[in-house]
Amino acid sequence: MDERLKQQLQFILEIDKMKKILRQTILTDYSRQENDAEHSWHIAVMAMVLAEYAGPSVDINRVIRMTLVHDLIEIYAGDTFAYDTVGNQDKKEREEAAAGKLFAMLPSDQGKEIRMLWEEFDQMETPDAVFAAALDRLQPLLHNYVTEGHTWKRGVTSEQVRRRMAVVEKANPRLYEVVSSIIEQSLQKGYLKE
Amino acid sequence: MDERLKQQLQFILEIDKMKKILRQTILTDYSRQENDAEHSWHIAVMAMVLAEYAGPSVDINRVIRMTLVHDLIEIYAGDTFAYDTVGNQDKKEREEAAAGKLFAMLPSDQGKEIRMLWEEFDQMETPDAVFAAALDRLQPLLHNYVTEGHTWKRGVTSEQVRRRMAVVEKANPRLYEVVSSIIEQSLQKGYLKE
Numbered sequence: 001m002d003e004r005l006k007q008q009l010q011f012i013l014e015i016d017k018m019k020k021i022l023r024q025t026i027l028t029d030y031s032r033q034e035n036d037a038e039h040s041w042h043i044a045v046m047a048m049v050l051a052e053y054a055g056p057s058v059d060i061n062r063v064i065r066m067t068l069v070h071d072l073i074e075i076y077a078g079d080t081f082a083y084d085t086v087g088n089q090d091k092k093e094r095e096e097a098a099a100g101k102l103f104a105m106l107p108s109d110q111g112k113e114i115r116m117l118w119e120e121f122d123q124m125e126t127p128d129a130v131f132a133a134a135l136d137r138l139q140p141l142l143h144n145y146v147t148e149g150h151t152w153k154r155g156v157t158s159e160q161v162r163r164r165m166a167v168v169e170k171a172n173p174r175l176y177e178v179v180s181s182i183i184e185q186s187l188q189k190g191y192l193k194e
Numbered sequence: 195m196d197e198r199l200k201q202q203l204q205f206i207l208e209i210d211k212m213k214k215i216l217r218q219t220i221l222t223d224y225s226r227q228e229n230d231a232e233h234s235w236h237i238a239v240m241a242m243v244l245a246e247y248a249g250p251s252v253d254i255n256r257v258i259r260m261t262l263v264h265d266l267i268e269i270y271a272g273d274t275f276a277y278d279t280v281g282n283q284d285k286k287e288r289e290e291a292a293a294g295k296l297f298a299m300l301p302s303d304q305g306k307e308i309r310m311l312w313e314e315f316d317q318m319e320t321p322d323a324v325f326a327a328a329l330d331r332l333q334p335l336l337h338n339y340v341t342e343g344h345t346w347k348r349g350v351t352s353e354q355v356r357r358r359m360a361v362v363e364k365a366n367p368r369l370y371e372v373v374s375s376i377i378e379q380s381l382q383k384g385y386l387k388e
Contacts, residue, residue, distance in 0.1 A: 001371065001372060001375070005368065005372070008243050008244060009336065009372065011243060012236075012239070012240055012243060012244075012333075012336065013222055013336060013340060015236070015239060016221055016222045016223075016236070016337075017223075018232075018235070019221055019228065019232045020221070020223070020225070027210055027213055027214070028207055028210045029210075029211075029214070031214070034213065035232070037231070037232040037235045037236065038212075038213045038229070038231040038232055038235070040235050041212070041231045041232070041234050041235035041238070041262065042206075042209070042210070042231065044235070044238060044258075044262050045206070045209060045262050045263065046206055048259060048262065048263075048308075049202050049205060049206060049300070049304065050202060050206075061255040061258075064238075064255070064258055064259070064262075065242060065258070068235065068238050068239050068242065068258075069239065069242075106243070110243065114242075139206075142203065142206065142207060143210075146207060174199065177195065178195060178199070178203065181195070
């Protein structure tokens with residue numbers, strides 16, 4: 001086996017670790033925390049199903065690729081809870097180091113390509129990244145709503161959720177209507193505080 | 195919210211159940227069985243990383259979509275172990291019924307589109323389906339090898355594995371060299387019987 005294929009297979013085995021990186025979100029049946037591999041799969045399928053809400057300049061195939069790799073660096077950097085202000089202080093630094101380590105496992109052309117997809121996602125500026133980020137925000141919002149605010153109940157406010165969901169509004173006003181309605185209902189039901 | 199978007203969101207919540215469908219394959223750290231959502235994510239990333247081994251007529255973006263939805267029907271049909279002859283007798287029937295139920299949740303154009311991707315995958319005839327199926331076979335082979343034949347040790351023979359891996363040979367001879375070498379080494383190490 002040549003060196004290139006060997007590197008690719010080693011990377012494929014390494015990313016099995018995504019299945020052990022736990023997120024704060026729980027499954028809709030309340031049974032346990034979701035992991036990064038499951039979350040990435042879920043939002044990739046969402047990209048397929050919600051493609052019609054993406055603007056004309058969005059390339060859904062690139063969005064799908066982006067969703068598949070957007071959390072890979074958490075293998076080494078861990079998951080940082082969106083509303084954890086302390087954890088988010090050194091997030092960038094931890095993730096940069098993780099990216100350096102992980103993507104170096106691949107042949108350099110591929111490591112560079114996937115790293116660029118991750119960076120593009122992270123910067124949330126291009127239409128593809130905005131749509132991918134909107135899905136990344138929408139999925140845990142849906143989970144939180146059907147699990148009666150499981151993650152929010154540790155003190156998250158509606159204002160914090162609205163700030164985090166701003167990218168959904170940028171991606172598509174109709175999807176943002178869903179977000180607004182969920183936030184309203186969650187406030188009424190006490191899943192979320194003012 | 196209109197009926198179409200409501201159906202799409204209900205489908206997105208329903209497929210959360212993929213995270214509870216357990217496969218026979220275990221994680222590479224031996225800790226637990228893998229689930230369908232994790233497996234689907236893993237082979238979708240493999241499609242990105244191993245794209246260069248696909249023939250010129252393969253559309254990798256379609257392969258990625260196919261890998262993401264290829265096991266969805268197992269939400270209702272359950273996972274059938276590849277080497278379980280009894281379970282495989284009524285697999286087709288169980289899966290058809292599951293597909294009817296699941297894809298009917300989506301707006302009809304989308305239900306039809308995803309169902310067609312699943313059927314194409316299942317028939318393993320088109321170049322896209324052959325490549326997707328090869329990844330679907332290769333991933334558990336890698337897992338089995340690094341976990342010292344975990345799933346094979348219940349009595350699977352090298353001949354059975356070779357038959358199951360035939361689609362990898364059809365997809366790409368270089369990937370099949372890896373398969374052959376893993377089977378040889380697994381025989382030598384006693385992970386697999388003759």
